[in-house]
Amino acid sequence: MSLTELSGTPTPERATTTAMPTRPGRRTSPFGALLLRLHFYAGILVAPFLVVAALTGLAYTTTPQLDAVLYGDQLTVAQVGERQLPLAEQIGAARNAHPDGSITTVQPGDGDQTTKVVFSLPELGENQHTVYINPYTGESQGQLTTWFGSTPITTWLDDLHRHLHLGTVGEHYSELAASWLWVMALGGVVLWWRRRGAARSAARHLLVPDLSTGKGVRRTRGWHATTGIWLTVGLLFLSVTGLTWSRYAGANFATGLDALSARTPEISTSLTVDPTTPAETGGGHEHGAAGAGGVVEMAAFDRVLAVARGAGLSGPVEITPAPGPGSAWTVTQVDNTWPVKKDRIAVDPASGTVTARSDFADWPLLAQLSGLGIQAHMGILFGLVNQILLAALALGLLCVILWGYRMWWQRRPTRADRRAIAGTPPAPGGVRGLPVWALLIGVPVTVVIGWALPLFGLTLLGFLVIDVVVGAVARRPRPAATPTSPAPGRN
Template sequence: MDRFLMSSPSERAPMRAERWYATVWRWHFYAGLFAAPFILWLSATGAIYLFKPQIEAWLDRPYDTLRLEGPRLPPSELALRAEGAVPGSVLHSFILPDEPDDAQRVIVGVGAVETRVYLHPATGAVLYRVAEEARLMRFIARLHGELKAGRPGSALVELAASWTVILLLSGLFLWWPRGRKGWAGVLWPRLTARGRIVWRDLHAVTGVWLSLAAAFLILSGLPWALSWSDYLAHVRQVTGQSAGPVDWSQGSAAEAASRAALDRAARGARADDHAHHGMVQPAAPAALAQLDQVVPAVAGLDLAGPVHVTPPAEAGSMIWRAASNSVNRPLRDAVEVDGTAGQVVGRLDFADRHPIDRAVGYGIAIHEGALFGWANQLLGLAVVAGLSLMAVAGLVLWWRRRPTGRLGAPPPQGQLRHSWALVALTVLLGFVVPLFGISLAVLVALEQSVLRRSARASRFLGLRTG
């Protein structure tokens, strides 16, 4: 301490710069070590999900382009047969077919458990049925967003995504050219070099070119995350401008609760039918018979497919909801239809939604590769492939240069200027993503109060070089 106090300002500056450089290096290294497995996992599952429309069309091809002879059965009859295919179920959603010769999809449920039933539109024969949660792309979505672990999995994904943003920011600070001659290894990789240089360039240069797109991809996925999803929904309520339910997933538990509520309302309507018709169930319950007025009214509105027609949300109500479930979310318009008269009584277009809903909708559409077709899908694929390359190259670099008997990063070389900007951005991200902020505070407190007090732990983790 005395030596530091007696040193001149010119002597103290390099020490501070070196300290900050080591701190940023350590942040980058440990963020990468934690996030790399998640980056690889999310990149693989995300790459599959980018092509959801093509994959689902390929899986459903046996049930489309059917040979139709005679007229289609009324929607109420098709819905009734779908309910009969799953004992004890009630209608949850009637999906308008994209083409006249497509199988009729009907989603029925028992509580929160839903089953998709494929029916021949002319004969009513059941062609196929599958639990919604067992469908391939729903399974991939759960792997991608929750690691198939519910809320704890969603929290882990949110933490990994947040630390990946820090990984990208700190990587840019470490990459920033300092005293270099030429742009080889800065803007393009030196692929003719050997050994560590190639891996270093693949890691750093790929990160430079992809950082902006990768950060957008990560941030546009946060509305699905545990705390950020709740935060956005709360902001909608506080501003008093929310119209309709949020149009992004708030997790499997929230979705299950929503399905259970719909199921209770549908069963409440059936109870009214029984009360009005005695104990004899009519051929088509009155609540279900309204489909014959609702479906034609919705079909003439030219909503972007697939269009889901759902029963009234409250027992005793006659208002049905029809909503586009297009992968291109800015096309998602919704209407309300009076089931007794078959008339549209309300409409909510995407352009009329809350500003948060619109921003999230555009972000998710790009995230899922749906906003501008094949180009969007290929761009997303390039980004996740680049992220995977960065992660693999970073792990190879660490494995080759890891200090003997230590987990920590190799000792840093050189100095880092303007590191205060990185610290400020990190703190700001901590406020924007509370779960990340809490994890950062805990790690800093743990490092300062516990780990630095142990010489062995400090050396192993790279907190000190001596």
């Protein structure tokens, strides 16, 4: 027996007969290949839109603090008094400060908040002029050009986030980002689970990045995927709520709500009146305020507010004068923090009776969820906690995108004969390899999703067409190389 055999080290012959066969690499399924390629190209092409949405959304989360810094003198009073002046006196002070325009809404001051008297003028379009009145002294504390109650800085940042101040054209960017965000988030979860392999390994590194892989693309992938897992629920929420008020998908969402009778209920402002009875009018600016329906008595604001308080509408409210003769006034709760107060009533100012009521608790469930989702998306629903969560989501999304681009760069060829500035994309042809049953199910589902989310559908169709074409070109046989003939006269 040789020393080699005694030591247990196999001879070349034994090694040939006893060595374990090499384990073949796991073959990627057609579905996995297609999902990987889709996730890759969406990350490369859609991620810039998501970066813009995340940065502008991050800026928007700071609007409450910006409002306090920039417009604190208009929004709040320096000292809270013991008793508020009648609304009629406050509105009169606002009219003296702003003689032009029609009064559209009045929001009585509450605590250290000023009373907001909103005037509309034709030349302002959707904007309004808001005059801020100290409810305890009746002094005007300034005027701002607002958009449905939002201050100039909030309006500017909101427009930046929604359409980059580009109007209708700019709306496409935010809808495209929201349309693909949920696909990228869910696709990343599926790919990460498949990559982890065994269930034990998946559970171990699903929520904690695998730092045992050393440096390079594997560690970057661990941070990219694990952070994405943590953000998945929040990103899905941002995607869904963002789509509800987008141009195309939002219109389809509204159509669906109508079909399900799940819209926010309208409140009737109709009054049965004698057409021969003259409408209430005031004698001028000293006694009346121009409203949507003409000149109204200022004292009616106090009567309507008293009726609303008696009907249980507590907290901040907004009073809207009647749009015309034969219509009731409306009073709406405008407390959007949790628990929200969004009840509304219609009031006949002449008789002081409630003619209609719509309570938030009676709204359809989808209407409630839609309203709450929008407030949470805007960072209002849970106050400072809501702002912090949104900021964390935005920063986390930026990190995930950065790590995604870093992986693309780390996977680049570095050999001297085939250097490149970025990694090669996953192999094409995933669609061609899908089984028939997957196509029979997947195609109709994709068509439905594409109809509901038109920008997603169009871009997905473009990707699939390109994927099929590129795959077909890659499969074309290359012509065999023609052997070089020897030069004449040479042997």
